[in-house]
Amino acid sequence: xxxxxxxxxRNELPKSDDKWLDVMSLENxxxxxxxxxSFPQYSITPLDNLKGMANYMGVAGVYVKNxxxxxxxxxxxxxxxxxxxARYIAQKTGKDVSEMxxxxxxxxxxxxxxxxxxxxxxxxxxxxxxxxxxxKKLGQKAVVHMPKGSxxxxxxxxxxxxxTVTIEEVNYDDCVRMxxxxxxxxxxxxxxxxxxxxxxxxxxxxxxxxYGTMASEAAEQLRQIGVNRPTHIxxxxxxxxxAGAVQGYFANLFPNDPPKVVIMETAAADCLYKxxxxxxxxPRIVTGDLTTIMAGLACGEPNIIGWDILRNHSAxxxxxxxxxxAKGMRMLANPVxxxxxxxxxxxxxxxxxxxxxxxxxxxxKELRDYLGLxxxxxxxxxxxxxxxxxxxxxxxxxxxxxxxxxxxxxxVESKS
Ligand SMILES: Cc1ncc(COP(=O)(O)O)c(C=O)c1O
Numbered sequence: 001x002x003x004x005x006x007x008x009x010r011n012e013l014p015k016s017d018d019k020w021l022d023v024m025s026l027e028n029x030x031x032x033x034x035x036x037x038s039f040p041q042y043s044i045t046p047l048d049n050l051k052g053m054a055n056y057m058g059v060a061g062v063y064v065k066n067x068x069x070x071x072x073x074x075x076x077x078x079x080x081x082x083x084x085x086a087r088y089i090a091q092k093t094g095k096d097v098s099e100m101x102x103x104x105x106x107x108x109x110x111x112x113x114x115x116x117x118x119x120x121x122x123x124x125x126x127x128x129x130x131x132x133x134x135x136k137k138l139g140q141k142a143v144v145h146m147p148k149g150s151x152x153x154x155x156x157x158x159x160x161x162x163x164t165v166t167i168e169e170v171n172y173d174d175c176v177r178m179x180x181x182x183x184x185x186x187x188x189x190x191x192x193x194x195x196x197x198x199x200x201x202x203x204x205x206x207x208x209x210x211y212g213t214m215a216s217e218a219a220e221q222l223r224q225i226g227v228n229r230p231t232h233i234x235x236x237x238x239x240x241x242x243a244g245a246v247q248g249y250f251a252n253l254f255p256n257d258p259p260k261v262v263i264m265e266t267a268a269a270d271c272l273y274k275x276x277x278x279x280x281x282x283p284r285i286v287t288g289d290l291t292t293i294m295a296g297l298a299c300g301e302p303n304i305i306g307w308d309i310l311r312n313h314s315a316x317x318x319x320x321x322x323x324x325x326a327k328g329m330r331m332l333a334n335p336v337x338x339x340x341x342x343x344x345x346x347x348x349x350x351x352x353x354x355x356x357x358x359x360x361x362x363x364x365k366e367l368r369d370y371l372g373l374x375x376x377x378x379x380x381x382x383x384x385x386x387x388x389x390x391x392x393x394x395x396x397x398x399x400x401x402x403x404x405x406x407x408x409x410x411x412v413e414s415k416s
Contacts, residue, residue, distance in 0.1 A: 024248030052336025068386025078130030083210030244306025296347030328353030
């Protein structure tokens with residue numbers, strides 16, 4: 001059987017009026033960063049400089065933002081939910097979010113003014129864990145629904161934060177609808193969902209601003225090592241909130257000379273890619289069970305804000321089979337001598353696998369040339385999670401599950 005290939009398409013979408021770009025203005029992102037900095041648990045996550053890997057790839061630099069260190073939660077997602085809660089509370093109490101420091105949000109004064117809300121959400125794991133963690137830290141309540149097939153370790157991590165959590169018999173997108181309906185029916189209930197749809201735009205745009213903390217840290221860390229601007233950014237997408245946030249921030253930071261951004265989705269839920277292939281500007285939807293190892297990217301319905309930013313600014317959209325991220329996980333776990341190890345999970349490592357294929361496999365030469373990836377390129381990617389499913393991580397990295405050959409290891413057929 002042939003190995004499934006990475007599919008890609010140039011961004012030739014008609015431009016919109018770009019009304020959402022300002023969500024990720026430098027000012028909005030600075031507010032998010034100030035908010036996160038006020039947490040006692042805050043520290044900047046590493047930007048790993050993989051010099052040996054850059055040499056192997058034939059580029060000037062490969063920099064991996066390592067979100068396995070984020071607030072001890074093993075993924076970047078908490079940045080979004082926590083900032084959205086702060087902005088929601090600010091709105092309800094008629095204040096500016098710059099007043100919503102950790103100390104204030106945990107004070108008696110806030111309790112008297114705001115009381116307690118219940119934050120509902122749907123998640124494949126990371127977002128729900130972030131919402132549950134932030135709710136607990138800020139004295140609020142959380143209810144979290146997970147789609148069919150969610151693993152126990154991810155469920156347990158959410159339950160541990162004191163949230164009410166369930167695994168449902170439906171997919172992620174249906175869990176979102178369920179959480180929204182329950183929030184509607186609950187007094188002081190509010191849905192904190194990491195995706196936007198028509199009429200539900202405030203909270204997701206605040207979530208995206210929260211992700212901006214990570215982008216602004218990375219830009220600053222690059223400057224500190226003498227890289228004024230990444231030339232390329234590889235960013236993965238489920239609904240596209242993260243990608244829209246990263247893309248939007250860098251488009252605002254370098255309005256005249258933005259980095260080229262490559263969007264990567266799992267082939268099982270490549271809704272943004274399909275929208276880009278259709279070329280008419282309308283988002284596309286992928287339905288079904290969305291079976292993939294990249295659980296965090298298994299979302300079939302795009303965030304309309306993210307989609308709008310990406311269609312205006314991204315360079316290319318790709319649809320990546322599971323082996324791409326499995327290869328990326330192994331590469332990051334077994335780096336070139338002298339490079340730091342990055343523990344990167346299934347949804348975190350697709351950037352490394354994708355860059356490797358583009359630089360080393362001649363069938364992607366056209367994409368390499370189109371992107372202008374060469375020895376002058378400074379490539380930023382984001383390892384958005386660590387080993388959030390530790391058993392699966394070991395099966396892939398230690399036991400060789402999901403290899404680039406279509407025959408799974410352990411089931412190798414004799415050639416004789
Ligand atoms: C680890 C990880 N990476 C990337 C993503 C993708 O983010 P988005 O759904 O905003 O595109 C997710 C989403 O849950 C995730 O958990």
